[in-house]
Amino acid sequence: xxxxxxxxxxxxxxxxxxxxxxxxxxxxxxxxxxxxxxxxxxxxxxxxxxxxxxxxxxxxxxxxxxxxxxxxxxxxxxxxxxxxxxxxxxxxxxxxxxxxxxxxxxxxxxxxxxxxxxxxxxxxxxxxxxxxxxxxxxxxxxxxxxxxxxxxxxxxxxxxxxxxxxxxxxxxxxxxxxxxxxxxxxxxxxxxxxxxxxxxxxxxxxxxxxxxxxxxxxxxxxxxxxxxxxxxxxxxxxxxxxxxxxxxxxxxxxxxxxxxxxxxxxxxxxxxxxxxxxxxxxxxxxxxxxxxxxxxxxxxxxxxxxxxxxxxxxxxxxxxxxxxxxxxxxxxxxxxxxxxxxxxxxxxxxxxxxxxxxxxxxxxxxxxxxxxxxxxxxxxxxxxxxxxxxxxxxxxxxxxxxxxxxxxxxxxxxxxxxxxxxxxxxxxxxxxxxxxxxxxxxxxxxxxxxxxxxxxxxxxxxxxxxxxxxxxxxxxxxxxxxxxxxxxxxxxxxxxxxxxxxxxxxxxxxxxxxxxxxxxxxxxxxxxxxxxxxxxxxxxxxxxxxxxxxxxxxxxxxxxxxxxxxxxxxxxxxxxxxxxxxxxxxxxxxxxxxxxxxxxxxxxxxxxxxxxxxxxxxxxxxxxxxxxxxxxxxxxxxxxxxxxxxxxxxxxxxxxxxxxxxxxxxxxxxxxxxxxxxxxxxxxxxxxxxxxxxx
Ligand code: ADP
Ligand code: MG
Numbered sequence: 001x002x003x004x005x006x007x008x009x010x011x012x013x014x015x016x017x018x019x020x021x022x023x024x025x026x027x028x029x030x031x032x033x034x035x036x037x038x039x040x041x042x043x044x045x046x047x048x049x050x051x052x053x054x055x056x057x058x059x060x061x062x063x064x065x066x067x068x069x070x071x072x073x074x075x076x077x078x079x080x081x082x083x084x085x086x087x088x089x090x091x092x093x094x095x096x097x098x099x100x101x102x103x104x105x106x107x108x109x110x111x112x113x114x115x116x117x118x119x120x121x122x123x124x125x126x127x128x129x130x131x132x133x134x135x136x137x138x139x140x141x142x143x144x145x146x147x148x149x150x151x152x153x154x155x156x157x158x159x160x161x162x163x164x165x166x167x168x169x170x171x172x173x174x175x176x177x178x179x180x181x182x183x184x185x186x187x188x189x190x191x192x193x194x195x196x197x198x199x200x201x202x203x204x205x206x207x208x209x210x211x212x213x214x215x216x217x218x219x220x221x222x223x224x225x226x227x228x229x230x231x232x233x234x235x236x237x238x239x240x241x242x243x244x245x246x247x248x249x250x251x252x253x254x255x256x257x258x259x260x261x262x263x264x265x266x267x268x269x270x271x272x273x274x275x276x277x278x279x280x281x282x283x284x285x286x287x288x289x290x291x292x293x294x295x296x297x298x299x300x301x302x303x304x305x306x307x308x309x310x311x312x313x314x315x316x317x318x319x320x321x322x323x324x325x326x327x328x329x330x331x332x333x334x335x336x337x338x339x340x341x342x343x344x345x346x347x348x349x350x351x352x353x354x355x356x357x358x359x360x361x362x363x364x365x366x367x368x369x370x371x372x373x374x375x376x377x378x379x380x381x382x383x384x385x386x387x388x389x390x391x392x393x394x395x396x397x398x399x400x401x402x403x404x405x406x407x408x409x410x411x412x413x414x415x416x417x418x419x420x421x422x423x424x425x426x427x428x429x430x431x432x433x434x435x436x437x438x439x440x441x442x443x444x445x446x447x448x449x450x451x452x453x454x455x456x457x458x459x460x461x462x463x464x465x466x467x468x469x470x471x472x473x474x475x476x477x478x479x480x481x482x483x484x485x486x487x488x489x490x491x492x493x494x495x496x497x498x499x500x501x502x503x504x505x506x507x508x509x510x511x512x513x514x515x516x517x518x519x520x521x522x523x524x525x526x527x528x529x530x531x532x533x534x535x536x537x538x539x540x541x542x543x544x545x546x547x548x549x550x551x552x553x554x555x556x557x558x559x560x561x562x563x564x565x566x567x568x569x570x571x572x573x574x575x576x577x578x579x580x581x582x583x584x585x586x587x588x589x590x591x592x593x594x595x596x597x598x599x600x601x602x603x604x605x606x607x608x609x610x611x612x613x614x615x616x617x618x619x620x621x622x623x624x625x626x627x628x629x630x631x632x633x634x635x636x637x638x639x640x641x642x643x644x645x646x647x648x649x650x651x652x653x654x655x656x657x658x659x660x661x662x663x664x665x666x667x668x669x670x671x672x673x674x675x676x677x678x679x680x681x682x683x684x685x686x687x688x689x690x691x692x693x694x695x
Contacts, residue, residue, distance in 0.1 A: 048100030116561025194279030359470030
């Protein structure tokens with residue numbers, strides 16, 4: 001019985017959350033903190049000291065001996081440096097100390113984090129500053145303090161700072177719109193985010209035997225097993241005991257950290273699973289998703305499993321993504337993407353909808369770039385994930401409404417002949433009949449948009465920064481037009497109709513996997529940026545640069561730095577993959593094939609000497625040798641081409657790895673996989689797809 005966990009008791013028990021603060025802080029201190037997060041002002045040092053003291057007392061009771069400023073550098077994962085609380089008392093003893101200064105500001109030696117040129121070595125230090133809107137927590141005997149990370153000159157070196165800036169922007173502009181609709185109470189609008197996380201679990205001992213998995217996170221070789229995902233017997237199937245024990249353990253750890261892990265199930269591919277949390281504000285969701293990814297990996301080790309977060313660990317079965325459910329909510333509890341019941345509510349909903357559609361259309365390339373990575377390139381456009389073309393799925397009901405607005409024509413469900421925004425009642429848009437179109441990259445799902453192009457391994461900060469920013473931009477433009485309009489209703493109607501008309505091309509309710517769609521999309525003028533190397537130059541186009549700088553999300557230098565880091569990372573990943581590819585060929589695959597060929601020749605020679613037929617051995621030998629020769633030649637060419645890779649600009653390197661190296665890796669894989677199919681399993685040097693996926 002002692003094994004039974006009472007979820008409400010453990011939920012958030014390792015978080016210094018609002019309830020704990022209320023309980024542990026003096027009322028004035030608690031109010032000062034509350035005021036600071038509501039108004040965005042900074043804390044007075046005495047208040048910070050008191051909070052630090054209370055945090056330390058609470059954390060040490062939970063077994064913490066250290067504290068760390070926890071931040072999200074541009075690597076896309078988190079970073080931490082731990083300091084213990086100890087302070088010498090002079091008599092050979094120590095006490096546990098933690099000051100407001102230490103809480104609020106840190107100086108990790110940050111010279112090895114990517115800065116994209118933002119930081120000269122003489123000012124290599126990075127600084128961290130407490131984000132009081134995110135809660136501190138205890139994990140692995142340390143007090144974790146969520147922080148922003150920036151350079152000596154104040155340039156953002158992380159993913160949290162621009163996310164917070166974008167949240168402020170969209171709030172400001174959304175509130176302007178709400179005021180126009182007579183809402184005088186809403187003070188803040190917050191983007192809400194629920195990221196559904198996919199992952200693979202495979203046995204740890206088998207993983208350890210695969211150099212490609214260990215070094216690159218994905219299999220670079222591997223012949224297809226006789227069975228893949230075609231029977232669809234894994235999707236929502238019974239979860240096997242080892243995995244369900246893992247999931248139970250994972251949930252418990254996440255709940256303790258106040259993460260709202262809600263849904264878990266098997267996914268389409270064998271060994272693939274998903275976890276979906278209940279949505280929270282974008283900042284919390286982003287922190288939480290980082291923790292989810294980290295704990296998913298750590299927890300797997302305890303169960304003798306390995307959690308693969310790579311977007312495409314195995315060829316031939318589905319890869320992993322992340323569905324980013326996104327909406328806007330008011331501090332009074334309203335979801336701004338919920339279609340309303342009165343004409344005024346509907347009109348307001350349509351303004352937000354039109355702004356979203358306009359923003360996604362105008363900045364489709366920017367949004368595309370936020371999900372560009374070496375790993376995700378294997379998914380997007382591969383008929384298992386959305387295509388690389390951005391479009392919006394609205395569902396039949398909402399689409400009919402949009403069309404009737406554009407055409408000024410009658411909406412079939414309406415008695416009136418024409419739909420006038422702000423005057424007529426829209427038909428209610430039922431929640432669940434909307435999207436089951438899984439082929440769409442951006443889908444309206446009743447009261448939120450689901451952005452489905454994210455890779456499973458990536459930080460959700462980038463996509464949400466852009467969603468918030470484009471929304472802020474379009475709402476801002478709308479507010480400018482409406483605030484000065486002589487006749488609000490007419491202006492509103494024209495504005496929504498014009499926006500929907502000009503940007504209707506981005507709406508696509510058909511099958512995104514079909515062969516016709518890319519052709520149709522091209523006719524519509526939609527961008528189709530197939531790979532990271534092709535996509536990223538669009539990231540820093542004058543239009544995108546102007547958006548992010550005007551909105552104060554990034555300075556030009558910060559933005560360009562990110563572009564460089566993304567390209568550089570892309571080239572580096574491909575470089576590592578290519579090197580691993582050569583290494584495995586030379587040291588494992590070719591030797592195994594040769595050894596088996598040697599054994600076969602001996603058998604054949606022996607048989608021949610005895611006058612017995614060795615037809616099969618000879619035929620097999622011939623095929624084996626031919627494939628070995630091809631693989632050898634390709635391997636040597638690949639090794640050579642890696643060596644002569646351009647070392648000039650990041651653009652050159654990225655393009656080279658994309659157009660010269662990657663195709664060679666694919667090509668040599670064909671021969672290596674052929675060798676795997678031909679070789680006696682006892683000679684094969686590492687676990688096969690069957691071993692890994694059907695254990
Ligand atoms: P499904 O997509 O399977 O129908 P749900 O719509 O219930 O399931 O939720 C899927 C994800 O969307 C969950 O992570 C959930 O928290 C999130 N979600 C639901 N409502 C919102 C919202 N208003 N804003 C952001 N995310 C949301
Ligand atoms: Mg969903």
